[in-house]
Amino acid sequence: MRLFAAMAFLPGGWAPDVGLEVAPDGTIVEVQVGAEPGDTEVLDGPVLAGMPNLHAHAFQRAMAGSAERRGAADEDFWLWRGAMYALAGTIEPDGLYELARGVYREMLVAGYTAVAEFHYVHRDPRGAWYADKAATGRALIEAAKDAGLAIALLPALYMQADAAGTPLAPRQRRFATSVDELLAIRDALRDAYDGDDDVVVGTAAHSLRAVSAAALDALADDDARGAPFHIHVAEQEREVAEVLAATGMRPVQFLLERHHVDARWCLVHATHVDDAERAALARTGAVVGLAPTTEANLGDGLFPLRAYLADGGALGIGSDSNVSLSPVEELRWLEYGQRLATRRRVVAATVDGESCGEVLYARAAVGGAQACGFAAGALAPGRRADLVVLDDRHGPLAGAPPGEVLDRYLFATDRAAPRHVMVRGRWRVRDGVALR
Amino acid sequence: MRLFAAMAFLPGGWAPDVGLEVAPDGTIVEVQVGAEPGDTEVLDGPVLAGMPNLHAHAFQRAMAGSAERRGAADEDFWLWRGAMYALAGTIEPDGLYELARGVYREMLVAGYTAVAEFHYVHRDPRGAWYADKAATGRALIEAAKDAGLAIALLPALYMQADAAGTPLAPRQRRFATSVDELLAIRDALRDAYDGDDDVVVGTAAHSLRAVSAAALDALADDDARGAPFHIHVAEQEREVAEVLAATGMRPVQFLLERHHVDARWCLVHATHVDDAERAALARTGAVVGLAPTTEANLGDGLFPLRAYLADGGALGIGSDSNVSLSPVEELRWLEYGQRLATRRRVVAATVDGESCGEVLYARAAVGGAQACGFAAGALAPGRRADLVVLDDRHGPLAGAPPGEVLDRYLFATDRAAPRHVMVRGRWRVRDGVALR
Numbered sequence: 097m098r099l100f101a102a103m104a105f106l107p108g109g110w111a112p113d114v115g116l117e118v119a120p121d122g123t124i125v126e127v128q129v130g131a132e133p134g135d136t137e138v139l140d141g142p143v144l145a146g147m148p149n150l151h152a153h154a155f156q157r158a159m160a161g162s163a164e165r166r167g168a169a170d171e172d173f174w175l176w177r178g179a180m181y182a183l184a185g186t187i188e189p190d191g192l193y194e195l196a197r198g199v200y201r202e203m204l205v206a207g208y209t210a211v212a213e214f215h216y217v218h219r220d221p222r223g224a225w226y227a228d229k230a231a232t233g234r235a236l237i238e239a240a241k242d243a244g245l246a247i248a249l250l251p252a253l254y255m256q257a258d259a260a261g262t263p264l265a266p267r268q269r270r271f272a273t274s275v276d277e278l279l280a281i282r283d284a285l286r287d288a289y290d291g292d293d294d295v296v297v298g299t300a301a302h303s304l305r306a307v308s309a310a311a312l313d314a315l316a317d318d319d320a321r322g323a324p325f326h327i328h329v330a331e332q333e334r335e336v337a338e339v340l341a342a343t344g345m346r347p348v349q350f351l352l353e354r355h356h357v358d359a360r361w362c363l364v365h366a367t368h369v370d371d372a373e374r375a376a377l378a379r380t381g382a383v384v385g386l387a388p389t390t391e392a393n394l395g396d397g398l399f400p401l402r403a404y405l406a407d408g409g410a411l412g413i414g415s416d417s418n419v420s421l422s423p424v425e426e427l428r429w430l431e432y433g434q435r436l437a438t439r440r441r442v443v444a445a446t447v448d449g450e451s452c453g454e455v456l457y458a459r460a461a462v463g464g465a466q467a468c469g470f471a472a473g474a475l476a477p478g479r480r481a482d483l484v485v486l487d488d489r490h491g492p493l494a495g496a497p498p499g500e501v502l503d504r505y506l507f508a509t510d511r512a513a514p515r516h517v518m519v520r521g522r523w524r525v526r527d528g529v530a531l532r
Numbered sequence: 533m534r535l536f537a538a539m540a541f542l543p544g545g546w547a548p549d550v551g552l553e554v555a556p557d558g559t560i561v562e563v564q565v566g567a568e569p570g571d572t573e574v575l576d577g578p579v580l581a582g583m584p585n586l587h588a589h590a591f592q593r594a595m596a597g598s599a600e601r602r603g604a605a606d607e608d609f610w611l612w613r614g615a616m617y618a619l620a621g622t623i624e625p626d627g628l629y630e631l632a633r634g635v636y637r638e639m640l641v642a643g644y645t646a647v648a649e650f651h652y653v654h655r656d657p658r659g660a661w662y663a664d665k666a667a668t669g670r671a672l673i674e675a676a677k678d679a680g681l682a683i684a685l686l687p688a689l690y691m692q693a694d695a696a697g698t699p700l701a702p703r704q705r706r707f708a709t710s711v712d713e714l715l716a717i718r719d720a721l722r723d724a725y726d727g728d729d730d731v732v733v734g735t736a737a738h739s740l741r742a743v744s745a746a747a748l749d750a751l752a753d754d755d756a757r758g759a760p761f762h763i764h765v766a767e768q769e770r771e772v773a774e775v776l777a778a779t780g781m782r783p784v785q786f787l788l789e790r791h792h793v794d795a796r797w798c799l800v801h802a803t804h805v806d807d808a809e810r811a812a813l814a815r816t817g818a819v820v821g822l823a824p825t826t827e828a829n830l831g832d833g834l835f836p837l838r839a840y841l842a843d844g845g846a847l848g849i850g851s852d853s854n855v856s857l858s859p860v861e862e863l864r865w866l867e868y869g870q871r872l873a874t875r876r877r878v879v880a881a882t883v884d885g886e887s888c889g890e891v892l893y894a895r896a897a898v899g900g901a902q903a904c905g906f907a908a909g910a911l912a913p914g915r916r917a918d919l920v921v922l923d924d925r926h927g928p929l930a931g932a933p934p935g936e937v938l939d940r941y942l943f944a945t946d947r948a949a950p951r952h953v954m955v956r957g958r959w960r961v962r963d964g965v966a967l968r
Contacts, residue, residue, distance in 0.1 A: 161928050161940030164888040166881040176877060206946070333875065392868035393943065395875045422946045429865070432828035433872065439769065439831045441612060445602040452600040492597050504597030507829065510642070510858045511947040 097521060098136040101143040101485075103498055107474050109454065110498035114143070118481040121293065122520030125477055139485045141515050142493070142501050144457065145474050146209025146482040147423040148464030151326070151364050151385045151414025153214060154196035154236060159183050160419045173332050173394045180417075181267040184217050189226070189235040192217070196239035201530045202421045203245065206512040209482035209519050210246035212414070212468045214300050214326055214364070216254050216271045218281065223269030229277065230284045237285065237295055244524035244532050245294075246482070248468040250326050251281045252300035253315055259305050259335075259342035271302070275314045286321075293480075293520060296469040298324035303331075304339045304347050309354070316355050324360055324469040326385070327351070331365035331396050348373040357382050362467040364414065367397045374400055378409030383467040387416035388429040398433045402443050405459075412464030424505060424512035427456045431506075453502030481521040484514035487528075533957060534572040537579040537921075539934055543910050545890065546934035550579070554917040557729065558956030561913055575921045577951050578929070578937050580893065581910050582645025582918040583859040584900030587762070587800050587821045587850025589650055590632035590672060595619050596855045609768050609830045616853075617703040620653050625662070625671040628653070632675035637966045638857045639681065642948040645918035645955050646682035648850070648904045650736050650762055650800070652690050652707045654717065659705030665713065666720045673721065673731055680960035680968050681730075682918070684904040686762050687717045688736035689751055695741050695771075695778035707738070711750045722757075729916075729956060732905040734760035739767075740775045740783050745790070752791050760796055760905040762821070763787070767801035767832050784809040793818050798903040800850065803833045810836055814845030819903040823852035824865040834869045838879050841891075848900030860941060860948035863892045867942075889938030917957040920950035923964075 097118045104114035106127060115131030118124055163179045187195070196213075203211060213236050220226055228234065233249050240247035254271035257264050264272055273281075282299055289295040301307045301315055304327075316325055330336055330347040339347045348369050351357055361382035369377065377384065386399055394417075404411070413426040420426065431452055434443040442452050449455040458474070465473030472480040486501070488494055492508035493501060517525035524531055533554045540550035542563060551567030554560055599615045623631070632649075639647060649672050656662055664670065669685050676683035690707035693700050700708055709717075718735055725731040737743045737751055740763075752761055766772055766783040775783045784805050787793055797818035805813065813820065822835055830853075840847070849862040856862065867888055870879040878888050885891040894910070901909030908916040922937070924930055928944035929937060953961035960967055 161889075161932075161942075161944030162936055164878060164881070164939035164943050165935070166878055166886045172875075172877055389868075392865075392872050393877070395871035395877045397875055398872055419944055420946055425861070425946065429828075429868075432825075432865075435831035436828050436834055436869065436872075439608075439833055441608055441829070441831045442600060442602055445600070450602045453597075496597075499601070500598055503600035506597075507600050508597030508855055510856055510861065 099139055100131060100133045100136040101139040104143040104475055105145070105502065107476055110501065116475065116481065118521045122481050122522065124475065124479050124481050127475060127477060141485040141488050143475070144484050144486065145461045145472065146484050146517060146519065147207055147461055148210040148212070148412060148468045148470065148473060149203055149208040149415050150212045150362060150383065150412040150464045150467040151214055151387055151416050152211050152418060153416065154199045154239070154418070155184065155187050155192060155217065156180060157199045157418035158195055160417065173396070176394060184270060185221055185267060187217065188221070189231045192232055193235040193239050196236050197243050199418055199421070200240050200243035200245055203415065204243055204517055205525050205528065205530050206421050207423050207484045207514045207517060208245065209484070209517065210248065210465070210468045210470055210472060211240060212248040212250055212324065212326065214250050214252055216252040216302055218251070218273055219270045221270065223272065230281045233281060233285055234288065237289060241294060242532065244530065245519055246468070246470055247294065248296040248298055248324055248470070249285060250298045250300040250324065251278055252302045253278045253311060254302045254306045255308060255311060256306055259338045261308060275311050278315065279318065296323060298326070298469055300326040303328040303335070304350060305335060309343070313354070319360070322360055324362060324467055326362040326364055326467070328364045329366055330368040333368055333397070336368045346370065346373060348377060352376050352380070359466060365391065365396065365399070367391060367399050369400065371403070374404055375407050378404055378407030381410065383463045384409060384411045385414050385467060386411055386430055387414045388426050388433060389420035390416035392429065393417065393419050398437050401430065401434045402438060402446070405444060410463040410466065411459060412467050413460045422512040424509055427460060427506050431456060451499060451503050453506040456506060457502050481518055483518045485516040487513065487515035535575055536567060536569045536572040537575040540579040540911055541581070541938065543912055546937065552911065552917065554957045558917050558958065560911065560915050560917050563911060563913060577921040577924050579911070580920050580922065581897045581908065582920050582953060582955065583643055583897055584646040584648070584848060584904045584906065584909060585639055585644040585851050585859070586648045586798060586819065586848040586900045586903040587650055587823055587852050588647050588854060589852065590635045590675070590854070591620065591623050591628060591653060592616060593635045593854040594631055596853065609832065612830060620706060621657055621703060623653065624657070625667045628668055629671040629675050632672050633679050635854055635857070636676050636679035636681055639851065640679055640953055641961050641964065641966050642857050643859050643920045643950045643953060644681065645953065646684065646901070646904045646906055646908060647676060648684040648686055648760065648762065650686050650688055652688040652738055654687070654709055655706045657706065659708065666717045669717060669721055670724065673725060677730060678968065680966065681955055682904070682906055683730065684732040684734055684760055684906070685721060686734045686736040686760065687714055688738045689714045689747060690738045690742045691744060691747060692742055695774045697744060711747050714751065715754065732759060734762070734905055736762040739764040739771070740786060741771060745779070749790070755796070758796055760798060760903055762798040762800055762903070764800045765802055766804040769804055769833070772804045782806065782809060784813060788812050788816070795902060801827065801832065801835070803827060803835050805836065807839070810840055811843050814840055814843030817846065819899045820845060820847045821850050821903060822847055822866055823850045824862050824869060825856035826852035828865065829853065829855050834873050837866065837870045838874060838882070841880060846899040846902065847895060848903050849896045858948040860945055863896060863942050867892060887935060887939050889942040892942060893938050917954055919954045921952040923949065923951035
């Protein structure tokens with residue numbers, strides 16, 4: 097298949113008259129700048145790589161907007177977590193499939209072409225295993241396949257209630273896994289989806305609160321495939337204090353000292369890092385997974401983005417609790433949070449590009465693809481043809497010079513609504529409508 | 533005209549089976565709870581008061597997304613202002629009309645039913661007066677009328693380049709006005725739109741940077757009609773320092789000590805206030821005009837919302853530079869900014885209601901209407917029938933219990949897209965489409 101775009105955002109920036117040769121397996125095999133439209137499909141708008149969503153808990157969409165009420169004098173993350181547990185306590189695989197398929201379809205329509213599902217609801221509502229231990233994970237993968245986007249399914253280890261090793265509470269019983277059980281789930285799913293180019297099966301540790309140091313040692317280093325390994329870390333200040341009390345180290349410091357943190361790793365949130373942690377983390381090649389709308393909703397705080405970008409660190413974005421399914425709002429507020437904190441403008445563009453929109457989009461697409469374990473995130477040979485065609489017929493993108501397209505898309509567009517979305521060479525959204 | 537809603541958000545909260553009797557002039561004359569649909573128009577979704585947009589500079593929409601690039605080592609508000617001046621230097625009344633009509637129509641489709649236009653581009657591009665001194669203001673009013681929403685036009689006094697009284701720079705020449713000129717513009721527009729229920733003509737002082745103390749004395753107290761009076765204040769820390777150096781007082785302190793700040797006043801931004809200023813301001817009955825997306829875009833900082841709400845202060849929202857035209861995003865990030873700063877959830881609901889969405893929406897609608905000078909902002913007798921009908925057929929609002937409708941609208945909806953919008957008893961948007 098050959099595609100032609102009058103304007104495409106390549107790793108070096110916007111280029112005119114771009115021809116994309118896509119192999120039957122959906123991989124881009126050639127990118128030609130200054131091509132002729134010729135006998136090819138002409139893409140009718142500016143073309144970008146699709147955005148990977150590196151961190152989502154699909155089921156939490158069912159409570160979006162339902163936990164914004166006063167429930168106690170001292171509302172915080174931990175009370176929100178209680179509401180989330182109540183929801184997590186009831187959902188069954190069939191319902192999870194239906195819910196997730198709808199959420200994934202909305203993500204796709206908004207321009208996300210892959211999702212990493214950080215998955216920890218393993219057992220049935222009573223805490224027993226389903227006959228198929230991988231039942232819930234399988235429901236999520238099927239939902240993504242039927243919605244039409246790529247998925248990195250990350251079964252998450254969850255063993256204990258806090259960093260001191262307190263046993264799980266009854267409301268956490270569905271999450272309970274041993275390392276062996278988790279690896280069995282992972283391997284069952286790998287067998288089931290062997291050869292499926294739209295499915296990656298990695299692993300996750302829920303957090304340093306929820307796994308023991310020994311279990312983390314066993315899990316983090318056990319993956320002959322080198323698939324992604326994710327962990328929630330340093331999201332809340334209380335969590336930092338808890339880990340410090342239990343280990344004598346801050347959470348990110350602990351990971352960096354005990355583990356070979358590398359490009360397989362995605363540290364989700366990493367909100368509360370000190371300067372030394374932040375600088376060391378940037379050198380590892382790991383991706384920091386940021387979820388600006390969820391982190392704001394939960395009152396987590398702000399990651400030191402400005403300094404981390406200057407360090408050259410890798411990052412990506414996730415919709416996490418799915419209060420927002422808009423990559424535009426995530427990226428805009430990733431930048432805006434820094435502006436509010438530093439009282440400066442144009443934070444991301446102080447680093448490796450001149451346009452905030454281009455720096456943020458390009459970094460998050462590449463980092464997100466790495467964290468999902470797909471060769472995607474850029475329009476380049478060897479990468480998947482996961483792409484979006486923006487709608488520049490009206491609104492802020494109409495008449496935009498190339499250098500402003502991504503700034504206008506991220507900073508002046510109320511809704512992330514690409515005109516068309518392609519996943520691995522197949523159209524999944526045409527004129528704003530999901531095809532499946 | 534009689535309207536019936538199965539569910540309407542009244543000043544006391546959500547009520548079932550609400551009948552609204554609307555007089556021919558568009559005023560609500562009766563609100564009946566527990567009504568029968570009978571021979572009335574049935575509104576097919578949850579019904580709310582429309583949101584007034586208390587602060588906008590329509591022309592700045594033309595640069596939304598165009599100032600997100602690195603232009604200097606030290607990007608900040610003041611460099612952004614330079615770009616804005618370049619744009620302001622070129623626009624003529626006809627172009628202003630076209631631009632503003634488009635922007636106002638987008639506001640209306642997003643659920644804003646009135647706009648206060650803070651208007652300071654008075655003269656022609658060379659700095660001479662148009663034959664009609666009110667030409668640009670008239671263009672804005674006509675744009676609003678043709679778009680179909682109500683407008684409070686606020687011609688703004690602009691006299692000097694800084695609080696020390698430095699003369700205007702050449703690039704500020706279009707803004708130059710004396711008090712007498714400004715009052716002449718005001719009075720000409722009042723004559724022209726006398727008896728038009730959708731037009732209020734108030735006044736504004738650009739800021740304590742741009743007007744002298746004597747001129748502010750003359751302007752602020754000269755309005756026999758008691759129409760709205762707005763001023764930009766304490767948006768940037770440098771501005772606070774400048775006013776402190778020139779007057780020995782902080783900006784809000786200066787206003788409170790020298791003027792009878794009352795319910796006519798709208799203090800736009802008021803970002804940098806100390807505890808004493810904030811508490812005193814809350815007692816005046818004046819409205820604080822907050823513009824969360826613009827204030828984030830410009831790196832202004834965060835207003836101390838949590839404490840101000842506890843003080844009982846009045847507030848509303850504005851789209852200001854029009855980087856966002858979504859009241860949902862403004863209100864969501866008004867709350868989220870506080871959560872990030874305080875590391876707590878559910879900030880607005882710690883005050884006078886249980887739902888963050890309800891507290892924020894109700895307060896901003898009432899405060900916004902006050903600042904615009906319209907009897908609107910709530911579904912109540914004597915107020916205008918400015919209302920929106922939400923779309924609860926799909927997405928987060930589908931199946932929402934009444935107590936969650938506004939939380940889901942503000943915190944789980946990516947796009948502000950009411951199904952229908954009515955302004956003073958006339959449908960202006962039906963099924964998401966502007967009718968004019």
